[in-house]
Amino acid sequence: MASKSRTENSSVVLVLxxxxxxxxxxxxxxxxxxxxxxRYFQRQRTDxxxxxxxxxxxxxxEYCRGSSWAFKRNWDxxxxxxxxxxxxxxxxxxxxxxxxxxxxxxxAWTIWDVYRACDPxxxxxxxxxxxxxxxxxxxxxxxxxxxLLCELSLKARNKSVxxxxxxxxxxxxxxxxxxxxxxxxxxxxxxxxxxxxxxxxHGSANWFxxxxxxxxxxxxxxxxxxxxxxxxxxxxxxxADRPGNSPPSADSNGAVAEVEPAIIPPMLGKSSxxxxxxxxxxxxxxxxxxxxxIWVVGYSFPTTDMFMxxxxxxGVQNNFDLDGFYIVDTAPWDTWKxxxxxxxxxxxxxxxxxxxxRAAQVFGTMFGNRAxxxxxxxxxxxxxxxQSPPFQLE
Numbered sequence: 001m002a003s004k005s006r007t008e009n010s011s012v013v014l015v016l017x018x019x020x021x022x023x024x025x026x027x028x029x030x031x032x033x034x035x036x037x038x039r040y041f042q043r044q045r046t047d048x049x050x051x052x053x054x055x056x057x058x059x060x061x062e063y064c065r066g067s068s069w070a071f072k073r074n075w076d077x078x079x080x081x082x083x084x085x086x087x088x089x090x091x092x093x094x095x096x097x098x099x100x101x102x103x104x105x106x107x108a109w110t111i112w113d114v115y116r117a118c119d120p121x122x123x124x125x126x127x128x129x130x131x132x133x134x135x136x137x138x139x140x141x142x143x144x145x146x147x148l149l150c151e152l153s154l155k156a157r158n159k160s161v162x163x164x165x166x167x168x169x170x171x172x173x174x175x176x177x178x179x180x181x182x183x184x185x186x187x188x189x190x191x192x193x194x195x196x197x198x199x200x201x202h203g204s205a206n207w208f209x210x211x212x213x214x215x216x217x218x219x220x221x222x223x224x225x226x227x228x229x230x231x232x233x234x235x236x237x238x239x240a241d242r243p244g245n246s247p248p249s250a251d252s253n254g255a256v257a258e259v260e261p262a263i264i265p266p267m268l269g270k271s272s273x274x275x276x277x278x279x280x281x282x283x284x285x286x287x288x289x290x291x292x293x294i295w296v297v298g299y300s301f302p303t304t305d306m307f308m309x310x311x312x313x314x315g316v317q318n319n320f321d322l323d324g325f326y327i328v329d330t331a332p333w334d335t336w337k338x339x340x341x342x343x344x345x346x347x348x349x350x351x352x353x354x355x356x357x358r359a360a361q362v363f364g365t366m367f368g369n370r371a372x373x374x375x376x377x378x379x380x381x382x383x384x385x386x387q388s389p390p391f392q393l394e
Contacts, residue, residue, distance in 0.1 A: 012132045012371050013291040015308075016143040016150070019298020019329065023360040025118040026147040029302075032078035033061060035114050043113075050113055056106040060085060079266045079302060082107055086265040105260050112261040115146040116205040124367045125153035129196050135371040140287045141198045144299065144308070146205045146263055150198055155219075160195035163204075165279030166216045168192060181214040181276050199284045201307075203277070207262035214262045214276045266307070281311065288315025293371065297328040298359045301339065309343060316348070324375060326390075328355045328362050333391045340393055354391040355382055 018028040027035045040054035064075045064084055073080050085104050092100035132139040141150050151161050162168065163179065168191055170177040191197070200207075206217040264277060288294065288311070301308060316322060325348060329336065336354050344352050355362065355378060362378055369377045375390075382390050 010137050011140050011287050011291045012135075012137045012293045013140045013142060013287055013295070015294060015296040015299055015312075016141060016145060017297065017299025018145060019300070020143075020359045020363075021118065021145055021147050021149050022298065023358070024120065024123045024149055026115050026145065026149070029078045030074065030076060032111075032114065033076045033081075036110055039110070039113060050109065053106040053109040053113075056103055057081075057110045060103060060107065077302075078111065082111070083265040105258065108261040108263045111146060111263050112205050116148065118147050118149050118152065120149050120152040120156060123149050123153045124363065125150050126157040126159050128363060128366045129154065129159065131366060131369060131374075132371045133194075137292060137371055139196050140291075141196065142284045142287065143198070143200055144202050144266065145200070146203060148205055150196075151206070154196055160192040162191040162195040162197050163207075163216050163276075164197065164199055164283035165276035166214070170218050177218040178215045179218060181274070182279070197283065197287070199280050199287070201277070201280050201284065201311075202266060203261070203263040205261070205263075207276075209260045209262045210258075212274070214274065266302075284311055285315040288312060289319050291315075291319060291322060293324050293326070293374075294322065295326045295328065295362075295374075297362060300329060300331065301343070320347075322348075322351060325352045326355060326375065327353070328357060328359060330356065330358055332356065337391070337393070344393060349393040352393055356386050356391070357382060361385070 022028050036054060036057060043050045043054060061075055061081060064081060075081055085107055089100040089104050129139040154161050165182055166179040167182055170179055208215050333354055333356055361381060365378050365381050366374050379390055
């Protein structure tokens with residue numbers, strides 16, 4: 001692979017995990033079940049269809065807890081639970097395949113319901129991207145999160161968002177616009193000028209699947225309100241009613257087409273993901289390969305998602321002009337150091353820094369400074385609040 005000139009390294013990549021969103025509403029994966037239980041009782045009064053989905057989730061949670069006598073797993077962690085459901089779907093005998101698929105679908109609807117709710121008003125992400133652009137770099141988001149915080153913040157300030165794998169041309173769907181999945185022959189879609197790529201490795205709360213094709217809603221706010229579950233599939237089934245397309249509500253055998261959230265489990269689902277998810281991975285590797293800075297915020301590299309380490313390895317392996325690899329997390333340095341010793345190679349060690357601050361503290365500092373000054377100012381905050389400079393591997 002040909003080496004790049006330093007001037008081509010022009011991206012600042014923000015790798016965002018659940019900890020980056022926690023202060024703005026969406027729960028971390030370990031807290032998902034607590035939120036889901038509250039939502040279950042709320043939905044009993046307003047939405048029977050979603051209530052059934054939550055009942056499926058809670059029943060499966062109790063089923064999985066029954067295995068704890070043999071192996072210890074954190075079944076309150078949604079990544080563990082959803083990956084287990086996907087394992088049963090992939091391994092189900094023919095007689096149980098439909099039930100296993102429906103279980104995954106219903107769990108996905110509960111994930112959609114929990115993570116569509118967020119408050120982007122205090123999340124100054126558009127301004128953070130502005131500081132990157134002011135420095136002469138290009139902001140890029142790579143995230144494992146389903147929530148819409150980044151998109152809602154950018155759109156509230158009239159900034160464009162682009163999703164790899166989706167057409168840039170919006171199609172009409174009732175009172176909202178959405179973007180259709182690119183075809184096999186379309187390598188990439190023309191992105192809007194000055195748009196911020198938001199690369200979502202596990203899907204998104206505004207992405208949906210219908211007959212195997214994926215659709216991304218442009219108006220994220222349309223999905224963040226109190227829209228009821230039965231009404232949403234009816235509206236979504238209009239997305240394929242375009243010239244030259246057959247109506248999507250039934251297949252050739254007359255069966256009703258199911259609308260599903262385009263959300264995949266962290267691990268097993270990647271083996272059978274569609275073109276959109278493959279586009280996320282390809283674009284993530286491309287952006288990491290030309291990053292000047294990589295900030296990993298609120299992502300703990302969980303054992304349920306070993307794929308992220310492989311993605312970073314592939315993206316950074318030829319990026320010798322990377323200035324800094326920064327990890328932001330609230331867990332103590334003593335917890336992170338052994339993990340980083342195993343992860344980080346010799347040449348990258350001197351460029352790797354661990355910042356023991358909350359995501360909101362780091363975002364607040366980014367918001368007020370140019371991207372080429374971020375580490376300097378965040379180091380000062382770290383010294384004041386953590387009583388030490390950021391930590392570096394020896």
